[in-house]
Each structure stands twice: as C-alpha cells, then as structure tokens.
Amino acid sequence: MNIKPEDLIYNRKNVWKQVNAETAQQIFNFSEGYKQFISNSKTERACVSQIINMAQIRGFIPIQQCQALKPGDKVIISSKGKVVALAVIGQQGLDRGLSLIGSHTDAPRLDLKPHPLFQDQELALFKTHYYGGIKKYQWLAVPLALHGVIYKSDGQVVDISIGEEPNDPIFTISDLLPHLAKDQMVKKLTEAVEGEQLNILIGGVSLPGGGKDNSVKLNILKLLYETYGITEEDFVSAELELVPAGPARDLGLDRSMIGAYGQDDRVCVYTSLQAILEINNPNRTAVALFVDKEEVGSNGNTGMMGRFLQNTISEMGMRLYPAFNEFALYRVFEKSIALSADVTAAMDPNYEGVLEKMNAARLGGGVALTKYTGVKGKYHTNDANAEYVAFIRKMLNQHDIIWQTGELGKVDQGGGGTIAYIIAELGFEVIDCGVPLLSMHSPLEIASKADVFECYRTYKNFFMV
16 A cells, blocks of 8 residues: 555644635534523533423423333433433434433532521621632632522522623622732642632621621621522522623634633533434434533432433333343443543643643644543543544544544643543443633633534534444
8 A cells, every 4th residue: 555654644633724614604603502502501400401491492302201212212311400311212222232422511610508698897708618620719809600599498499590690790709909918929829718718798788777796697688588588597408609700702803712611511511412402313322411510529319420321221221122121221331332521621832831742632623532531540530442442533534523632631740530431330432522621620711612513523423323
C-alpha cells in the first residue's frame, strides 16, 4: 500500500477550519436552543422537568401507560423528580444490548443548610454548605439566584425561583475590600475563604416592634410567609440552591463560545437529549440516561450508584419479554455499549502548565474522547478497552465528525472522575465522550459552540449504530 510519510502523522483538526458557511450557521443555530435550555435548568429538578416536557412534545410517553412495548416505541422513565431516562425501542431484541448515553444533571453550587436564617450586625443572612468541587473564592461578590423547592409538613410544595428575572432581587456573598485584606491576601487560596464564611446576604430592614437581636430576621420571615406561606421550620424539608444569576451568553466578539453556569454537565445533557429526540427505529434500543449526584460521588437513590438504571431496563424488559429476570438484565448489560457523556478540561493559554499538551483537548477541536480519568496511577477510573476505542473512532470517522482526545490534567497533577466506571461495572463497554470546557466548576464555564455541535452529532450517530 502506497502512503505518503506525512499521512502517517496524526494531525489535530479545528472545527472552524473544516466547516463551510452553511455548517457554521447550523452550529450557531443549534447553540441558541442550548443556551435557552441551560438558562432554564439551574437545578437538577428543573433540568429533569425540561427533559420530560421536551420528550412529551416529541411523542415520548410515560412507561406506566404501556402494557407492552414494540420496536419504535418511545418511553419516559423517571423517579423522584431528579433522575430520568428516555428510551427508543430498537429493531433488534433487547438481548442484543443497548446503546446508552449517560450524563448528569447536577452541578457545583451552594445549598442552604437546614437552619439557614440568622441575623448579625443588623443584617439577615443564609448559611450554606457547598455542593461539589468549587473554588470558594470564586463565589464571592457575584450575583446569585435562589432556586429550589420547599415541602411543607402538610405536603404542599412551594417552588422557589428568585434572581433570574430583570426585576427580581439578587443575592451575594460579601467580599473583603482590598484596603483591609492584608492578612487575607497572604493566605493560600484554599484557606483565604472558609466554608462557614459562605453566608448569603439577604436583607437589612428591621420589622417594626421586633427585638434588637432578631428584628431583621423577623422581617425576612414575615416576607417569606406573606409571599410563599412558609415558616422557618419549613427550611428543614427544603432543597434550596444558590447558583449564579442570569442567562447563558455568547462569549467573544465572534460569538464562537458560550459562557454559562452548569455546563458541566448540562451541555452533555442537552446534546444527548436532542440526539434521542430526533431518532426513530434504531437498531439497538437507545437509552438516554440523566442522573443526579455525580458531583458528590454518584451516591444516593438518584445517583448512578443507585438502582435506577437496573430498574429502568427491567421495566422495559418485562414489557418486551414475559420471562425477563435479573439474569437476563445483566446479559443485556454485557452486550451493551455506552458513552459516559461528561465534559473534560480544555487547554487554557493562561494555565498551560497543568495539562500535558500532546494529550489535552482544545476548544474548537471537536468532541473529546477521554479513555480514562481517575487520579495518578489511574485510580478510581474506567479505562476503556482498546477494541471499543477503535469502534468509536471508526464511527466518528465514518460520519466525518471532528474529534480529539482529552485528559484531566498531567499525571500526578490532579484528576477527577465520571460515571463511566459505574457503568462499566455493570458490564457495558464504555468511554467518556463530551465537550471540553474552560473554567470548569466556576460560576462561568466556557464551551465552544463548534464542540457542542460535534458532540450532538456524535451522540445522534451513536444511537443509530
């Protein structure tokens, strides 16, 4: 076989250098829907609600309404308002395995404590506990919005969303002025702001006739009761999250990027959602799985460590085969393929030293395959099998999808994890596949619109293999 020596070299591609004007417009158009979705998905509950609504518009129905299933049927399986799966029944039997894409709906944030409200220096504040891996100093002096639900003892549910509309008040955590920050400025970044200092400023007006030590707190409680009918005890049965206020925005003079909170991992949520909404009659049964709790270890009954996926496939199996049982379930898993749809770190020109240039992903370089994550000696990771990586490469190349590889930092530098290893433990072939980000886990994460579009194309073609 004749081949030019230069053709033996692997050359990175950049999406913007490869596409024509028509495709570039498709990229920009696709991102408009994504920006709207992520702007309205500030919590995992809101994200799941949007997924279900969009699926029902496209003809998906709750599985409880199906006595039996047949190829082409589109079903929704959800639990506790925080975890959901969409499935399109394939032409091949379930015993031939699934094509699964799993992403997570949660993102780093600040959660209110069960007893959050207090008064100090005639100001009212909320106490918080941070959720997931954050740099605490990044959350000071930025506009914050309050989202979530409150379950009252009588069973009534109160939905909360304050800080997103133009006329809404916002919240913030005050920072120390530089004139008085001499001691703070010489501390390590990990020590400059303590977790118990992440208190949210929420009010400063005293209730007439209130006591000296609680008049501002009483006024806040009065406002909350008049607006939402809640008392202080109701905070105990609430899930309230402080997140960056405001919508997703175009970033850059050329509008080639998106700046938004929560792109880890809602960029993969949206792209896999759009992919499964657009497919019909796949060969294998296609499943888009959206789970919670990834940022805190995937534990709990709505995390990947729970039984939701097993229960979901069992519900489908019992509607397809009368004798479906747990042994059959795990035979399905062993013949299944999956993408762990999660983001990776992109090379940042301001911080090149933490990534190894030959193997790090770039913004605009296309969808990123991450063979392994973990820390140091590949601890706590799935390490995708070579034959499966080759299978995914072939699919990407056949459909002219621009792709790259990624890592989560230099060896010994740091690392991280995804749900891939949990999926692998069930028997799936799986690899991490998603969008590279700058400023991951910050209040403003950055993605390239080109990578978002290539990720969507990847997921859609994966469902149809």
